[in-house]
Amino acid sequence: MNMPISQSMKPTFHLLLGFALASCGPVEQGPPAGVDLILTNGKVLTVDADFSIHDTVVVDDGLIVATGDASLLQRYAAPEVVDLQGKLLMPGFVDSHTHIRGRPNHYIDLTEAGSVTEIQQLVRAKAAEVGAGNWVTGYGWSEDQLTEGRRPLRDDLDAAAPDNPVILTRAGGHSAVSNSMALELAEVTPDTPDPEGGVIERNPDGSLNGVIRERQYIVSRLVPDATPGELIESLEVNLNDLLSDGITSIIDASKAPAEYAMWESLYETAGLPLPRAALQFQWHDPPAIAAVKARVGDGNEMLRIGPIKVFADGGFTGPAAFTKEPYHNQGDYRGYLDMPEEDLIAHLNEIHDAGWQMGIHAIGDAAIELVAATLADALERNPHPDHRHFLNHFSMRPSDATMELMAAHEIAITQQPNFTYTLEGRYVENLDGWRLQHNNPLRSPMDAGVTVAISSDILPIGPMVGLYAAITRKGMTGAVYAAEEAITMEEAIRAYTATGAWLLFEEDVKGSLEPGKYADMIVLSDDLLNIDPERIMDVEVEQTWLAGELVYQR
Numbered sequence: 001m002n003m004p005i006s007q008s009m010k011p012t013f014h015l016l017l018g019f020a021l022a023s024c025g026p027v028e029q030g031p032p033a034g035v036d037l038i039l040t041n042g043k044v045l046t047v048d049a050d051f052s053i054h055d056t057v058v059v060d061d062g063l064i065v066a067t068g069d070a071s072l073l074q075r076y077a078a079p080e081v082v083d084l085q086g087k088l089l090m091p092g093f094v095d096s097h098t099h100i101r102g103r104p105n106h107y108i109d110l111t112e113a114g115s116v117t118e119i120q121q122l123v124r125a126k127a128a129e130v131g132a133g134n135w136v137t138g139y140g141w142s143e144d145q146l147t148e149g150r151r152p153l154r155d156d157l158d159a160a161a162p163d164n165p166v167i168l169t170r171a172g173g174h175s176a177v178s179n180s181m182a183l184e185l186a187e188v189t190p191d192t193p194d195p196e197g198g199v200i201e202r203n204p205d206g207s208l209n210g211v212i213r214e215r216q217y218i219v220s221r222l223v224p225d226a227t228p229g230e231l232i233e234s235l236e237v238n239l240n241d242l243l244s245d246g247i248t249s250i251i252d253a254s255k256a257p258a259e260y261a262m263w264e265s266l267y268e269t270a271g272l273p274l275p276r277a278a279l280q281f282q283w284h285d286p287p288a289i290a291a292v293k294a295r296v297g298d299g300n301e302m303l304r305i306g307p308i309k310v311f312a313d314g315g316f317t318g319p320a321a322f323t324k325e326p327y328h329n330q331g332d333y334r335g336y337l338d339m340p341e342e343d344l345i346a347h348l349n350e351i352h353d354a355g356w357q358m359g360i361h362a363i364g365d366a367a368i369e370l371v372a373a374t375l376a377d378a379l380e381r382n383p384h385p386d387h388r389h390f391l392n393h394f395s396m397r398p399s400d401a402t403m404e405l406m407a408a409h410e411i412a413i414t415q416q417p418n419f420t421y422t423l424e425g426r427y428v429e430n431l432d433g434w435r436l437q438h439n440n441p442l443r444s445p446m447d448a449g450v451t452v453a454i455s456s457d458i459l460p461i462g463p464m465v466g467l468y469a470a471i472t473r474k475g476m477t478g479a480v481y482a483a484e485e486a487i488t489m490e491e492a493i494r495a496y497t498a499t500g501a502w503l504l505f506e507e508d509v510k511g512s513l514e515p516g517k518y519a520d521m522i523v524l525s526d527d528l529l530n531i532d533p534e535r536i537m538d539v540e541v542e543q544t545w546l547a548g549e550l551v552y553q554r
Contacts, residue, residue: 042084062547092248094500102231111140154210172317176216213318273551278306313367321364407449424475
C-alpha cells in the first residue's frame with residue numbers, strides 16, 4: 001500500500017540544498033526563481049517530439065516548469081532538491097486499457113496460483129470463511145501457469161467446495177469455470193444450448209466440464225452484489241497499488257454509468273494517493289451516460305469520462321475471437337462476434353453519430369477488418385474532425401489494406417504486447433503459421449501510419465512485461481514471434497506514455513515532461529535505453545511522483 005511520504009521519510013538523496021544553490025555565484029538574470037522541487041543529476045527522458053534527454057527537471061505547483069542541463073540550478077531554487085544519482089526519470093506510464101475493480105468478500109485473487117491444487121485450497125478456505133451455501137468467486141487463473149498444465153474444471157471445484165456455488169474467471173475474463181452447485185442454480189444442463197456468442201463446454205460423454213466461454217454471465221448473474229463499502233475499500237487499495245508499477249494514469253474499461261458516482265466518492269475521500277483515471281462506459285444506457293456527462297462535463301484532472309467501450313468479438317482466453325480462418329485443429333470454429341454483424345454495425349454508427357469517441361474491443365482479424373471498415377464508412381458519411389476512435393487489442397494482424405484504411409481515417413490502436421508473453425500458450429494452441437507469428441503486431445501498423453499506444457489489460461498490469469515483449473517479441477518459452485514486428489524501446493516508451501495521453505485528448509497536460517504539463521514522473525532502477533533486454537522485467541520503479549508529490553517510494 002503506497003502511503004503519502006512525509007519529509008522525515010524521504011531517502012537520504014533528497015538533499016535540502018536551497019541555500020547552497022542560492023549562493024552558487026552571480027546570475028545575470030537576478031536571484032533564482034523560487035519553485036517547489038528540482039530533480040537533477042539524472043537521465044531525464046522528456047518524451048517530447050524529439051525524445052530529448054536532459055539531466056534536470058524543475059517543478060512548481062504540480063507542473064513541469066523546465067527541463068534542461070544543470071545550469072537550471074542557477075536559475076531556480078527550491079526547498080527540496082533531489083539528487084537522482086544518475087537514475088532514469090521519465091513520465092509516468094499511461095495505461096490506456098485496463099480493468100481495476102473493487103472486490104467483494106467472497107472473492108479470491110488467483111493471479112499467483114501455481115497449480116489446480118492451490119486453487120482448490122484457496123476455494124476450500126474461502127468456502128469455510130463465507131459459510132455453506134454462499135458464493136465463492138475468483139479471478140486470474142491461467143492454465144499456462146499451473147503445474148498440471150490444464151484448466152481447473154467442475155470436478156476440481158466440486159471436490160473443494162461441494163456445499164457452495166463457485167465460479168472462477170480465467171485471466172483475461174473471456175471464460176470461467178463453475179462447479180456443479182453453481183451450474184444447477186443457473187439451470188445450465190448438458191441439454192442447454194450454447195448462448196449466442198458463447199460456448200458451454202462439454203466432456204466427450206456430453207457432460208458439462210464447468211467451463212463457459214464468453215457468456216459466463218449466465219452463471220455469474222446469480223452472484224449477489226457486493227456492498228458499496230466492500231467495493232470502495234478494495235478499489236482504493238487496488239488503484240493505489242498501480243503507483244508502485246509507475247502507472248500514473250489509466251483508462252478503465254467497461255464501466256456502467258452508475259459506477260461513476262462511486263469513483264467520485266472515492267476520489268473525494270481517499271486516504272491514499274490514486275492515479276488519474278478515465279472511465280469507459282458501455283453503451284447499454286445512453287440516457288444514463290448523458291446524465292453523467294451533463295452533471296460532470298469532462299470531469300476533472302483526476303477523474304473523467306473516457307471513450308465509449310464496445311465489444312466486437314471475444315478473446316483468445318476463451319477462445320472466441322472472431323477470425324477469418326478456423327482455429328487450429330478445431331474444425332470450422334472461427335469464434336464469434338459479440339452481437340450479430342448488422343447489430344454491431346448499427347451500434348458503432350449510433351455511437352459515432354452521437355458524437356462520442358469509441359474504444360472498440362477487436363481481437364480476431366475478421367473482427368478487426370469489420371470494425372475498421374465500419375468506422376471508415378461512418379467517418380466518410382459523417383466526418384468527425386479529430387475523432388480519435390481506437391481499437392483495443394488489435395491482436396491478430398489484419399490485411400495490409402485494413403491497416404492502410406485505418407491510417408487514412410486516423411483510427412488508432414491501444415495494444416497489449418504483454419499478451420505475446422503471457423498468452424503464448426493460448427496462441428500456440430489456437431493459431432498456426434503466419435497468423436501465430438504475427439499476432440500482436442506493432443511494427444507493421446506503425447509503418448502503415450497507424451497511431452499505436454501500449455497498455456496492459458492486466459495480463460499482467462506491470463508495464464515492464466509489455467516493454468520486454470514489444471522489443472523482443474518473446475513468449476514465456478523464449479520463442480521469438482515475427483521479430484520484424486518488434487519496435488524500439490524509445491517507440492515503446494512513447495506508446496506507453498505520450499500516445500496514451502493522446503488517446504484521452506490530454507496530450508497537452510500529460511504523457512511527457514514538458515513545461516506546463518503535470519509533474520507525473522517515475523524513477524527507475526535501471527536505464528531502459530541501455531539495458532540487456534533480458535533484464536527489462538527485473539527493472540523496478542523506485543519512485544513515483546504525481547503532480548510533483550512523492551506518492552510511492554520502493
